[in-house]
Amino acid sequence: MLWEIEIRPAAGQTDREAERVLADARDFGLASVNRINTARSFLLEGDLSDADVQRAASELLADPVVETWTIRQIDGQPVSAHSESVLNVLLKPGVTDNVARTAAAALADLQLSIDAVATCRRYTLNDDATPSDRDRLAAKLLSNDAIERFIWGPLQLDGLAIDSDYRFELKTVAIREMDDDALIHLSKHGQLYLSLTEMQTIRDHFISIDRDPTDIELETVAQTWSEHCSHKTLAGRIRYRDENGEKSFNNMLKETIFEATQTIRKRLGNDDWCVSVFEDNAGIVKFNDEENVCFKVETHNHPSALEPYGGANTGLGGVIRDPLGTGLGARPVCNTDVFCFAPPDTPSESLPPGVLHPKVVMQGVVAGVRDYGNRMGIPTVNGAVYFDDRYLGNPLVYCGNVAMIPVDKCEKRLQPGDYIVAVGGRTGRDGIHGATFSSAELTEESETLSGGAVQIGNPVVEKMVMDVILAARDRNLYSSITDCGAGGFSSAVGEMGEKTGAEVWLEKAPLKYAGLSYTEIWISEAQERMVLAVPPENWDELHALCESEGVEATIIGKFTETERLILKYHDTQVADLTMEFLHDGRPPVVRDAIYEAPKTSDWQNTVSVESNDWTGYLHQILGSLNVCSKEWIIRQYDHEVLAGSVVKPLVGVQNDGPSDAAVVRPLMTSNRGLVIACGMNPCFGDADPYWMAAAAIDEAIRNCIVAGADPNQIAILDNFCWGNTERAETLGSLVRAALACHDFAVAYGTPFISGKDSLNNEFSFQDETGNKQTVAIPSSLLISALGQMEDVHQAVTMDLKAAGNALYLLGETKPELGGSHFALVSEQTGGAVPKLDAELATRIYNGYYQANRNGLVRSGHDLSEGGLAVALAEMAFAGGLGVEADLSELSQQTGLADSVELLFSESNSRLLVEVPADRETDFQSHFQGLPCVRVGSVTESDRVVVRAGQGSDHVLIDGTLAALKQSWKQPLAWN
DSSP, X not given: OEEEEEEEEOTTOOOHHHHHHHHHHXXXXXXXXXXXXXXXXXXXXXXXXXXXXXXXXXXXXXXXXXXXXEEEEEOSXXXXXXXXXXXXXXXXXXXXXXXXXXXXXXXXXXXXXXXXXXXXXXXXXXXXXXXXXHHHIIIIIIOOTTXXXXXXXXXXXXXXXXXXXXXXOOOBOOGGGOOHHHHHHHHHHTTOOOOHHHHHHHHHHHHHTXXXXXXXXXXXXXXXXXXXXHOTTTTSEEEEEETTEEEEXXXXXXXXXIHHHHHHHHHHGGGOOEEEXXXXXXXXXXXXXXXXXXXXXXXXXXXXXXXXXXXXXXXXXXXXXXXXXXXXOOEEEEEEEEXXXXXXXXXGGGOOTTOOOHHHHHHHHHHHHHHHHHHHTOOEEEEEEEEOGGGSSSXXXXXXXXXXXXXXXXXXXXXXXXXXXXXXXXXXXXXXXXXXXTTSOEETTHHHHSGGGOOOOXXXXXXXXXXXXXXXXXXXXXXXXXXXXXTTHHHHHHHHTTTTOEEEEGGGSOBSSSOOOHHHHHHOOOSSEEEEEEOGGGHHHHHHHHHHTTOOEEEEEEEOSSXXXXXXXXXXXXXXXXXXXXXXXXXXXXXXXXXXXXXXXXXXXXXXXXXXXXXXXXXXXXXXXXXSOOHHHHTTSOOSGGGOEEEOSEEXXXXXXXXXXXXXXXXXXXXXXXXXXXXXXXXXXXXXXXXXXXXXXXXXXXXXXXXXXXXXXXXEXXXXXXXXXXXXXXXXXXXXXXXXXXHHHHHHTOOEEEEEEEXXXXXXXXXXXXXXXXXXXXXXXXXXXXXXXXXXXXOOOSSXXXXXXXXXXXXXXXXXXXXXXXXXXXXOOOOOOOOOOHHHHHHHHHHHHHHHHTTOOSEXXXXXXXXXXXXXXXXXXXXXXXXXXXXXXXXXXXXXXXXXXXXXXXXXXXXXXXXXXXXXXXXXXXXXXXXXXXXXXXXXXXXXXXXXXXXXXXXXXXXEHHHHXXXXXXXXXXX
């Protein structure tokens, strides 16, 4: 028997969901939709009476204080009253419904006979809404075809069954008979996404062993060889050519990123503080005598393009499991996130087919990260947001996690004979082909064809798994661990057993529901699962521990000495692959890479500015999407939980100024701190990816330094998000950026300890004329930095502290306005992008560090987006204090006379520092022979005033703190 409980806000209560949808409908131009009522429904299937259902509603599912409900029985028969203004949104069959699963468990605790539960969202529109507006509202705002279906009118369902029992049938693929065209077709339509050369290699391998592969063998190879899992482009053989000649790489990643770290470690010798780099799920560096620290940043771009909430949700959940699966398990202490979107005011009518509106994407991504981090009780302390039209069909979602690990738990010790144990969530169809799908280009059909690649997360389950894993770690109950992420069991078990061998019994895996094939069990990327290697003598204790905490743990196989991967389903062997072929059989990627510098023009300042009009440009930059306040996002995150956040994302007298970096105290027994920051400059990449990468590294390091980090103990991570690297020009720009990563990591002595690439970030669609159009993202390199400081009491924030203090600018200001935010708002072109003098920067940063340790720094702020003018304004309105500045000494020192260059240049390695008035001489002594210039002082006024010279009547900028702050906060001040 199937029942529906429809729950609505009670009389007198505000329908918040309706308000939100109406606001979005207005933004989308759906003028005829002017009234909406919303409800949420629970569909209950079981042997239930009317009284049972009333009890379920009143005692569990609804809040009788603020909600009201109605109950009806659904019998699957047609309903006479059919309204086209009522929209029901349900998850598609097989998509994990976490709310329903939790409700089912709670209803069972009430001793109600429940067979199945599902949830539904219901929207009732005004009857005179036009059909076209109704359909656009349903398809673009209220549902997502990747995971949801919508039904107009009353629900007419026969039941909630997902699938019938699976009937086993071993399938083979006749690959030995396939020609090249057939191989290409199999790769694309089978969602393997392998190259022709790779498919030929697989075919030839099975010809050599005189049999065809089973479907699960083919899927296993595809997962293992995917770009997402094997990083085959960055690790490929590349012949690179630029203006300096040719260079060949046998393994580009090892010869740039890895080599930089090895060079630094050799230089450090006995003082090397790297513990494990590019070996495990996350990088590890030393912290103190008892604990080391892990750091990992992942991308989850393609899933977030299809289903923003679920994609970002599981992106964060997945990266939390990376440190948890590093060594023998690390304890998460904080999260980071960086997002790249198209502008949220993009006209909805301009969207290509298959593209979600950027505002919908943005809201979903932020909510996904928010919910996962908050519900797990892990603070989100640092991040950034970037906007560019080219992220329209392919948003970028970077998620990171920092975790602590005991010094004696940093190595895995797997032995043949250990059980393969799955711990945590059950396996369903969510995430099928996630790893291979993430390695392919998005198209307008991706939402339909690859909807199953979207994973569904449950942070409450992951929190339980994390707690039990750490308890088991401390009891030494397992010998190795990894997370079950991309590729599911296929990647997790395949990687763990690479050096030994493994035998897996697929029917043992706990399932969310019946009907999964043996192949679906193996490659599903259902979330919240970890895989452990457990010595048989420890199994009973581990199982009892997991059971006591309500976490499922199941033996699904054993590690062997065969150096083969054997998969069985009941008594039938469904796969037999050598580990050698699986991990070393992939043919190397061999590609040409070409970099030709784009033709650029000299900076031609055509802006005519009268006295005080620079203030208008300052307001425009502060109000531009890439500079403005991201408070709407930040306020949704819990950045206080765990009580270790020292410097938070927002600082200042009203806690709404933009922090440069986060400072976290990870151990309550120590004042030693971690400093987390990031750097990214996509606009610079249009001119030169080498200097873009250099700027990103410098910005990440600079943000750590200004917050108080030790310059000699900063580690960095790289995340390359690029377009289609099969094009020589695109790959050339990536190689050029990697070369810069090598050069400047070595110059700064900041080792790369981990990284992740995401390629093929392009979206293709057919335009109105039937021609294929492709939009590639701007080349986007995120550098994340993990610094350390001896005592968190030395942390520095960017808000001004006291009137009378002096303001000093450290670093060289150059005429570098190419790709700057002034150029963007004034629509200027040409000019040089900022370059980098790492030797000079290192001396400046060391001087600042020592000055801070000597108590000479009251506040500090890095100069990046918007240059000096923006930094002055931000420090002022964050501290609630005024600024009186003049540029005469700066102009003399730099030889620059153009006000736009002095105010808005974005030259690297610059810091704006507030110095106690009575300590200026001491401060200056730290920067002898270095660019250090006094640019003004802090005042008690409510204004930022910048003059062309001291005492000059020529005022360049004059703005009130309130007006400047309003410009900065307004663009994303969403409810």
